[in-house]
Amino acid sequence: MSQQSATSATNPAAADLVGRSNRLGQDPRNTNYAGGNTSAKGTEIDPVTGQPVELLWVKGSGGDLGTLTEKNLAVLRLDRMRALVDVYPGVDREDEMVAAFDYCLHGKGGAAPSIDTAMHGLVDAPHVDHLHPDSGIAIATAADGEALTRECFGDRVVWVPWRRPGFQLGLDIAEIKKANPQAIGCILGGHGITAWGSTSDEAEQRSLDIIRTAEAFIARRTEELATAGKHPFGAVVPGREALAESERQAKAAALAPTVRGIASADKPQVGHFTDDDVVLDFLARESLGRLAELGTSCPDHFLRTKVKPLVVDLPADAEVEAVVERLAELHAAYREDYAGYYDRNKTPDSPAMRGADPAIVLVPGVGMFSFGKDKQTARVASEFYINAINVMRGAEAISTYAPIDEAEKFRIEYWALEEAKLQRMPAPKPLATRVALVTGAGSGIGRAIAERLAAEGACVVVADMNMEGAQEVAAQLGGPDKAVAVHADVTDEAAVSAMIDAAVLAFGGLDLVVNNAGLSISKPLLETTAKDWDLQHDVMARGSFLVAREAARAMIAQKLGGDIVYIASKNSLFAGPNNIAYSATKADQAHQVRLLAAELGAHGIRVNGVNPDGVVRGSGIFAGGWGAQRAKTYGVPEEELGAYYAQRTLLKREVLPEHVAAAVFALTGPDLVQTTGLHVPVDSGVAAAFLR
Template sequence: MTHPTAADLIARSNRLGADPRTTNYAGGNTSAKGTATDPVTGEDVELLWVKGSGGDLGTLTEQNLAVLRLDRLRALADVYPGVEREDEMVAAFDYCLHGKGGAAPSIDTAMHGLLDAAHADHLHPDAGIALATAADGEALTREIFGDRVAWVPWRRPGFQLGLDIAAIADANPRAIGCILGGHGITAWGATSDEAEARSLEIIAAAEGFIVERERRLAAQGRHAFGAVVPGREALPRAERRARAAALAPVVRGLASTDRPQVGHLTDSDVVLDFLSRERLEVLAALGTSCPDHFLRTKVTPLVVDLPADAPLEGVVARLAELHAAYREGYAAYYARHATPDSPPMRGADPAIVLVPGVGMFSFGKDKQTARVAGEFYVNAINVMRGAEAISTYAPIDEAEKFRIEYWALEEAKLRRMPRPRPLATRVALVTGAGSGIGRAIAERLAAEGACVVVADLNLDGAQEVAASLGGTDVAIAVRADVTSEVDVRAMVDAAVLAFGGVDLVVNNAGLSISKPLLETTARDWDLQHDVMAKGSFLVSREAARAMVAQGMGGDVVYIASKNSLFAGPNNIAYSATKADQAHQVRLLAAELGAHGIRVNGVNPDGVVRGSGIFAGGWGAQRAATYGVPEEELGQYYAQRTILKKEVLPEHVAAAVFALTGPDLVQTTGLHVPVDSGVAAAFLR
């Protein structure tokens, strides 16, 4: 049963974390002190409940709380070896845990435990950080709050910062909280409600002060970011999105030079306005300030220095030049500050790429990380605008940023992260994925770590599948008629706008009409060839265009059929188009290999249960052809095979994963039979 103090803390944390103006995703921490019974002695013991390392306030649960003995935590002040060795104190927190202790204590634990207040909130509101990064932030804090809020000069998070805040709170008995220079805010109170109210009071006062200063600037015809630069204005939405779709694979390929990344596009008004202003380059070069920001966005972004409507070829060429310069600059930044015991450089590619008129591309090891990086840079834009409105933006200096980015504790946190799944960072597009074999393939690829675009003519089915895979950080749904060039281009554009590019395409969309030759109409022939032969060609062409632009290689898989090899009765249109698909595999494997793109096929047979094609009338037609009841068709197919086992959609999905996973990377032009063994369809 959750302790009442912990329950109140969780509720408060969830409220604070639900408002992006209050704190950013996974940013800040909250705490509460209370009494519980020691199960060993039966006596009351004072405890600290505090958000643990890696948690998020908005979704905080009891499992995300660290629980420590307050007497032992405070006793650490007596053995504190000084700021040069304060990292050792994180390991010492383990000796203060109550029972199993819950989540791992974060570096900010001392801030909460040493403070003489029952409840505390440490938050990263945009308005608070704007005040914290203003050049004269200390004087402005006094102007806004008087002695109600104290100023704490910048110090890297750790045990010494906890001591500093405790001392300042003791020296300022009227204070309800403090502004942490370059960082954020902390507030405290005797009750949970009081701490929350004081946090919100500080944020509201800072917001109100900034808004008033922005009004004064507007009355003078000025803006915190300067005037709009002609040529940098946001392009109309349709044009902007089309250009973003064209650039996304190029940008993603550059940002994946050191290791593959997933991308995210943000073209909100806040971003587009910042990109249009004259102080863009100056402020971007200063970098972000709050540690939570630059740990996710890197210290500075890459900024494209061309007009919004510059020729696309010129933008692509300039991106390559800017990327090379960015990598050189990042390597120089590392060399300036690295010491012999610094962790190795993690990668020199940008996490944020700003394209005036188009928007912001952000990157990460998965979609959520990429999206959150973009959200953090939006926070940083808000911070810069607020600081420039009330003063001059003055973030912490570069050396301090490096100390945090390459902090041994941060490196240890990264090493504790679980190994990525086999298809992590890969973006998969599956056609006909709203049901049957396509659905099974989408489910398997997502389970192996891929981001998945679930494409289907039936949008409702596609949306249901995408939602079941885990939401938009994992999958999106797209309605697509693969016979339409317009639809196919829009489908690939949707993929690159959602995830930055395309790495893996499965041509699965299909249908079948079983008739004897003399009953097969030209419409029957055209429909099946349009969907499967022409459709596969269109999808492969547009996906390959994006893959070539990325320069990261890729996979194309055709779900063909045993019928591409086996001559059966009453099936000329379907079997002929499957033979067309099978030869497309060979042709494209030969052509696209120069770009590192592998093309392979899967030849299923007898997939009755769970199959959309069989459920749509094909099963009844084939059952009639073979003279068996439709409900026995799957077993009929199984009994004519060598293995005598029925083939299911998940078996086809397993073959797709085998072809696109980490084990067959040297394989292209292959057809894998998934038919339980049909000798007449053996490859030869």
């Protein structure tokens, strides 16, 4: 008897399925991120009976076709799955069938079956693809989609009227395939496409055939419009044309904190900005208002983008202040409208309203802001709305865009199965949704702080004079969905402003700033030059002031509060030898903490400090010559300096960069939310530096 795992990808059908899925999913023309699902049927030896058993391998819930692996497949016994037809209680109770799929699973491991599993198991074909291509959805959402399907495909592709994904849709498609043996697939009204084949290659080629045929059909109609001097979205509206790139970016940065505050009124969100040409063209056209109000149609789209966006109804060259004022009015109207949508469609068993803020904000001439629980979700929402724009353009080229109605959208948005999926999500990390900027984060203490904040769930802007070092840290933290690198000369006012702009464009706004950039020159008073003095004050006193000022602008505009943390020093209190310039500027930083805590508290912005001492190992400052200077001052070998510092403390323990990072997290995490104006010593106990 074979002991081979029932979920082994050594099965040819499963192996072919993974390859086919990856090829289809990696081309955005075929399907959106995490959208669609694929399956294969085949035979393996049951390790219990030793007899062949028919199995279904299907992409599980939450997976992505482009990156699908064997572990993302659900594996079910076909005989048990098909037997569910006999106990199906009808469309009013079809959601109960999802739980029944668990009783059809075969073997250990594998992904949870998705709602579309019935489609794949009940359709009588060895290989089935369900995809969300823009071209297919354009036909699926056209007002006369059924007639257009016949015109585009003849009888090779069959129209299936809109039905919410589920067991009944699987039965419908199975019946339609049986009644149309000549068909290679179908257009699912309002939704997407499904294709099938007797081999994996045939299913893949049929999927591509449907997609490319639809693309060509739409392209011909679009060209016919262009020849007649028309555009699917109508004419460009004067005053809504795209601004020049530099002007777009500057205006987007100026608006981003306000927009993020609007999107986060109910629940904090991370943001993403795009000024893709597809978006800018849509925003400039006369059909913008009508189409945006209709909203998206494909369930994958509106679950990420909400049923419709918030659209700024001002010309592209409107002053930032005017747009900010109008956004407040539009936000109030959007929330009222969304509450009306919820109230019109809710049922006694509907989940509570999850929030009435927009996920997509469109600003003509500038671009699109999108939001989600993390950067990836925000970015994908942006990609999905671009998919939706492509769908609208295609539908308007061949007919009139007519998405599913709001009652059906509500049924999916507030679906009990969708709510259950949300409830299964792991608890967010303590700093989830927070955007942190750390100066001097390319090495040493700053790097340790960036690493700790990222580990606790924050999106991190790694700022440093050494761009190569900053890029290395950002990459190590997980790349652009987790961290970005920016060049930072904190002594330069324009450079600091550009750094903050880069931060808010990367993640939507700013919540947490760590003033860590620093250097030190250890000299006696008589050897300290004015240049030494100015350099240290420029970087740490002036630099911290500039960073705090520009960060506060963004935080105040967001209206979400925030944290500013200064990495000061034990030397801000302790009068050590040969250290006049460094210690004086650290005292300046320490008092900035007190002053800003008093000033910014009214905006919910907390300002605190950390006073480290003796951080030798891993410190950028010590590696840059400060260690040799201090070792000379204290008359010890440089390699023993850390131990020397430790021995003069009460705890006799060396201080490391990660200890400073832990203090930053303690000050900015969930436990000290009532604390501001505090300096936390991280020095293993230096009695002379006790606060008093």
